[in-house]
Amino acid sequence: MSNLLFFAPLFRRQAGRLGLALLLAIATLAFGALLLGVSGWFLTAAFLTTAAAGFNLFGPSSLVRGLSLARILSRYAERLVGHDATLRLLAEIRAWLFASLFPRIPFAGAGAPRRGELVSRLTADVEALDTAFLTAVIPLAGAWALGGATAALLGWLLPAAAPAYGAALLLSAGLLPAALALRSRREGGVVVEASGVLRSAVLDGIEGHAELIAFSATGRAEAALAGAARRLAAARRRLARHAAIAAAGAQLCGGLALLSVLWFGLRALQAGEIGGPLLAGLLLATLGSFEAHAALLRNVARLGSATAAAGRLRAIGTAPPAVAEPARPIPLPPGAELRLDGVTYGHDPARPVLRGLDLVVPAGTRIAILGPSGSGKSTLLALLLRLADPQRGVVRLAGTDLRAVPLAELHARIALLSQDAPVFLDTLRQNLLIGRPDATDADLWQALEEARLADFARSLPQGLETPLGEAGRSLSAGQARRLCLARALLSRAAILVLDEPTSGLDPETEHAFLADLSRAARGRSIVIATHAMLPPGAVDRRYRLVEGVLEPLD
Amino acid sequence: MPETETSAAALKPATDRAIGRWLTGLRRQAGAALPLAVLAPLLGGGLLVLQAWLLATVLDHAIAGGAAAEALLPGLLSIGALIAARALLSGIGEAAGARAAERIKLALRRRLFADLLARRPDWTAARSSGALAAALVEQVEALDGFFSRFLPAMVQAALLPLAFAVVILPVDWVAGLLFLLTAPLVPLFMALVGWGAEAASRRQAQAFARLSGYFADRLRGLVTLRLFGRAEAETAAVRDAAEALRQRSLAVLRIAFLSSAVLELFAALGVAGIALYVGLSYLGLIHLPGTALTLQTGLFCLLMAPEVYQPLRLLAAHYHDRANARAGAAEIEAVLGGLPVASRPATVAAPPTRPVAPPPRSAIAVAIEDLVLDTPDGGRRLLDHAGLRLAAGGSLAILGASGIGKSSLLEALAGLRAAEGRILLGGVPLEALDEAKLRARVAILGQRPRIFQGSIADNLRLARPGASMAELRLAAGLADVLGFADALPQGLDTPVGDGGLGLSGGEAQRVALARIFLRNPDILLLDEPTAHLDAVTEARVLDGILRFSAGRTLIVATHSTAVAARLERVLRLAGGDLLPAPHPVRRFAPGSAA
Structure with missing residues (x-):
């Protein structure tokens, strides 16, 4: 629960709306129970009346009609207000998450989500969190409010039945939900874990497809997948079984309350303490007050996963930043010389990827780092942008240790085209402007020319204003790559760091881009990691990254 | 890399109806669990009628007949037993629904994976492994509610209101007729619920999905945005996007929630209408031939009134499960280029294992003749009638x-x-x-x-x-x-x-x-x-x-x-x-x- 409370400040901003939604939810439930109660009372009273003329028909019948209408209206208002509050909450939580994520990316080390899992996990977790209030907390609070009112009413009119009713309420809206939330939270963790294993099993099959065929081992991969899927299914089945048992328990509690009111009511009737109409009314109201409990428990199971989601989000939002802003920042002096001295780094410090690596990139020079994928090229480039700090050694820009420089100044001086650079859901223009927000049209077209994308952009009916589909789906892989390249070229940074800039390009385009690299650089330093063949003159120096150090190739 | 989507997009997308048929076709995988999930609530509905009847009887005997509480104890105990039985049935039904859904998803995942592995590796290599993994993990999961909740709710909504009306008819023909008249309207109600609730849930889901998409999109590019100094601008943009979404979706929801209000109206009118009709009959203000309402029958009708509409409300509550499942199926279809018939994959033959001791080997000569090889998208020729001979060893x-x-x-x-031309291993064509x-x-x-x-x-x-x-x-x-x-x-x-x-x-x-x-x-x-x-x-x-x-x-x-x-x-x-x-x-x- 403390994990949910961590987010209380965000919820508190919507306290008014959430409170109103709660009130309306209680009203809806109460109107429903009252409608049943009044109907039962009215019907029985009418039956017992011998003289129709003496019966005040107007009161009850208009009450019945009024309650029906009120119930519909309050239900409608409840849903609207509740969704309004939830949608506002959604903005708050997402903005909070973004603000907390920026200084903490990229995640590394133990506990970091598996590759490819971060986005789907965060999205699902945030959704679980912002609907928790609407689906679980409000109905739960509503059940308590209505149950409490009914118990009080019983305490006044039929005191003997009140304790049993109270016990049933305590069980059904207190202990059962608490036990279920606890269980579902634990099983929910197993489900998340099992889903991760299942995803890895699927990826084993997809990325290891050729090997599985070559080793005639597809059967083993299928068995591994079946095992992982079975484990997930079993965990989810257990989760569902807990919820089903709890819901059945709630039904039993409702039955217990009904029977106690009936039994003590019958005795009170016999003793002449209450009349028949009141008994019928109380009985039906009791039925109505438990109506929502079974559905409620189904949502409480979700509250468990929302708590787990809140825990994961909290862990991410409060993790120490990957790199710290300097306590006493030194303004970055002019210059663009990069120098790495004895740099050692590994995501797992015990197994460094870079081992005492040295490198100097004088201002305005272009260097290439070659080496097969997995050799640590991207890791090296990440250190240049201070996405991580070396475990030993120093990275210097313009003679200054990167760790002493304000990050914003550093990132204004060095721009990165990463291997997984994304095309955003936005127009072509907006995608480019991320590189330089104040760029003119001429700048944009020049960058597109340099990235060999201008002809394509001109062929689009809407030109720069073309919206790019989800994850840039309307672009081919090569076009998407060139767009990200144009974005990087557009940047005002004095140093461009390009990680496999030509992946996804056909050899002719690749060759043309690389041959033209010195012109596109316009005097800027370029550090390029690639395993493409470099045309003569493309770079000033070439290195091969192997076993954690750079071997000069020229 | 080539436009890898083209081959998948070239396949004719399955129509809405085909997706629906495919989904319902999957139910056979569930075995006995799904019929159990459907039958248990129906049986529970039957017991509910009995329970309402007994409750009305007890009240009638006590209030109209002046029976002593102790004399009514057997009735009370029977009611208690019925409540327990109904709770048990609903628990069994719910658990069976979950079991059915899990079985279907398990079989489907195994089938999709087996189909995937049965393809040539260059098909897999040309596709995004993230999207393929998501199809097998998340999209299959999206089918869950369709089987565990929606299908049982649909059957209940189709049968129970009608059955209740038929039961009430001999008790009191006016009340029965009231329900029976609404019973032929049930398909209409269902269409209304379906249309309204589906529209509501679809719009809501669309709106959420669009924001989720935007959110996921920005998350994916977080490092890029940070390095370009866009952290604050993007945080504000995320907040603005969510706010804009709120305003747009509220306008839609205002209308969409009306359909559920209509359902509530029926439920409330049912109770109020029966209460007034029965009450006025008792007072002699309404007298229709052939009705002889006792307190017992009157209370019975009142107790049953909300239950007639309850299955419809349940269906409305689970309608979004259907929309989710359809969206999931459409995504699976798009990523894998078709929807397979989920069946338990044939037990895979044990992979051939060679004896532990090295077997006698015979080196094999390799020869290729006139080999033509293109890139997987066919965009570029890599080998053009190439030849090679390499002696054994x-x-x-x-x-x-x-x-x-x-x-x-x-x-x-x-x-x-795939290649054209001849590849000979030890003189035998590949x-x-x-x-x-x-x-x-x-x-x-x-x-x-x-x-x-x-x-x-x-x-x-x-x-x-x-x-x-x-x-x-x-x-x-x-x-x-x-x-x-x-x-x-x-x-x-x-x-x-x-x-x-x-x-x-x-x-x-x-x-x-x-x-x-x-x-x-x-x-x-x-x-x-x-x-x-x-x-x-x-x-x-x-x-x-x-x-x-x-x-x-x-x-x-x-x-x-x-x-x-x-x-x-x-x-x-x-x-x-x-x-x-x-x-x-x-x-x-x-x-x-x-």
Whole structure:
């Protein structure tokens, strides 16, 4: 629960709306129970009346009609207000998450989500969190409010039945939900874990497809997948079984309350303490007050996963930043010389990827780092942008240790085209402007020319204003790559760091881009990691990254 | 890379109706669980009628008949028993629904995975592994509610209101008629619920999905945004987008919630209408022939009134499960290019394992004639009527620039890629070879070998499931795996792959090489086997490869002249053909055993 409370400040901003939604939810439930109660009372009273003329028909019948209408209206208002509050909450939580994520990316080390899992996990977790209030907390609070009112009413009119009713309420809206939330939270963790294993099993099959065929081992991969899927299914089945048992328990509690009111009511009737109409009314109201409990428990199971989601989000939002802003920042002096001295780094410090690596990139020079994928090229480039700090050694820009420089100044001086650079859901223009927000049209077209994308952009009916589909789906892989390249070229940074800039390009385009690299650089330093063949003159120096150090190739 | 989406998009997308049929077709996978999930609530509905009748009777006897509480005890106990039975039934039904959904999802996942593996590896390689994994993990999960909740709710909504009306008819024909009149309207109600609730949930889901999409999109590019100094601007943009979404969706929801209000109206009017009708009858203000309402029948009708509409409300509450399932199915269809019929995959034949002791080997000659090879999208020709002959037991290096087609040629030789022309292994055309025999005799090391979940030893045993520890260590030593594995606390039992220890590129490649040694093939096809290694390790690994390949046929695609220098023949792949290349002068290689 403390994990949910961590987010209380965000919820508190919507306290008014959430409170109103709660009130309306209680009203809806109460109107429903009252409608049943009044109907039962009215019907029985009418039956017992011998003289129709003496019966005040107007009161009850208009009450019945009024309650029906009120119930519909309050239900409608409840849903609207509740969704309004939830949608506002959604903005708050997402903005909070973004603000907390920026200084903490990229995640590394133990506990970091598996590759490819971060986005789907965060999205699902945030959704679980912002609907928790609407689906679980409000109905739960509503059940308590209505149950409490009914118990009080019983305490006044039929005191003997009140304790049993109270016990049933305590069980059904207190202990059962608490036990279920606890269980579902634990099983929910197993489900998340099992889903991760299942995803890895699927990826084993997809990325290891050729090997599985070559080793005639597809059967083993299928068995591994079946095992992982079975484990997930079993965990989810257990989760569902807990919820089903709890819901059945709630039904039993409702039955217990009904029977106690009936039994003590019958005795009170016999003793002449209450009349028949009141008994019928109380009985039906009791039925109505438990109506929502079974559905409620189904949502409480979700509250468990929302708590787990809140825990994961909290862990991410409060993790120490990957790199710290300097306590006493030194303004970055002019210059663009990069120098790495004895740099050692590994995501797992015990197994460094870079081992005492040295490198100097004088201002305005272009260097290439070659080496097969997995050799640590991207890791090296990440250190240049201070996405991580070396475990030993120093990275210097313009003679200054990167760790002493304000990050914003550093990132204004060095721009990165990463291997997984994304095309955003936005127009072509907006995608480019991320590189330089104040760029003119001429700048944009020049960058597109340099990235060999201008002809394509001109062929689009809407030109720069073309919206790019989800994850840039309307672009081919090569076009998407060139767009990200144009974005990087557009940047005002004095140093461009390009990680496999030509992946996804056909050899002719690749060759043309690389041959033209010195012109596109316009005097800027370029550090390029690639395993493409470099045309003569493309770079000033070439290195091969192997076993954690750079071997000069020229 | 080519436009990889084209082949999937070219397939005709399944219509809404086809997706619906496919979904309902899946229900057969669930076995007895789904009928149980459907029947249990129906049975519970029957018991509910009994319970309402008994309750009305008890009240009637007590209020109208003045019976003593103790005399009514049996009735009370029966009611208690009915409540317990109904709770049990609903628990069983709910659990059975979940069981059914899990069975269907399990069978579907296995089927989709088996279908995926049955394709040629170049199909998989051309697709985003993230999207394929999401189809099997998330999109299949989206089908859950359709089977566990929606289908049972639909059957209840179709049968229970009508059944209740029929039961009430002989009790009081006016009340019965009131329900029965609304009963033929049930399909109409259902359409109303379906139309309204689906529209509401679809719009809500669309709005949420759009924001989720935007959110996920920005999350994916978080590092890029941060490095370009966009952190604050994007945080504000996310908030604005959510706010804009709120305003738009509220306008829609205001209308969409009306449909559920209509349902509530029916439910409330049902109760109020019955109460008023019965009450007025008692007072003699309404008198219709053939009705003789007692307190018992009147209360019974009142108790049943909300229950007649309850199944419809339940259906409305679960309607979004249907929309989710359809969206999931459409996504699976789009990613995999079709919807399979989920059936338990036929038990896979045990992979052929070779005896632990090395079998008698016969080296195999490799020949290609007139081989034509294109890139997977068909955009570029890699090999144009190329030819090659390599004697049994010979060794060959193929040089050539990146992207020229070396890897594709090796894959074609292993039968992992479509090619035109003839490939002969030991004089037998590749396509005429029995798959099991081909796989047992030809081994290929790709450039980016996959390290699977499990220990290093598990990864090695992929090549030969029954291998002993001694055999593992022999192969691992030959490929220089022991060089790093023995330094790990758990040695060969160290977990690797997703969620395990991250191996460096060079380490992964050596594990993959050891795997191939363990396979004991007659033909080795190695793609850049030493690309990740420094000169000293390269020489050591090369020694291992050469020692192992004695008496076997070896083809290595490489950039390294050091590698080429130690093989018998060298060819260069250029201009779509394999051309003789000068044999590089053999240099002294440090650590060389030669």
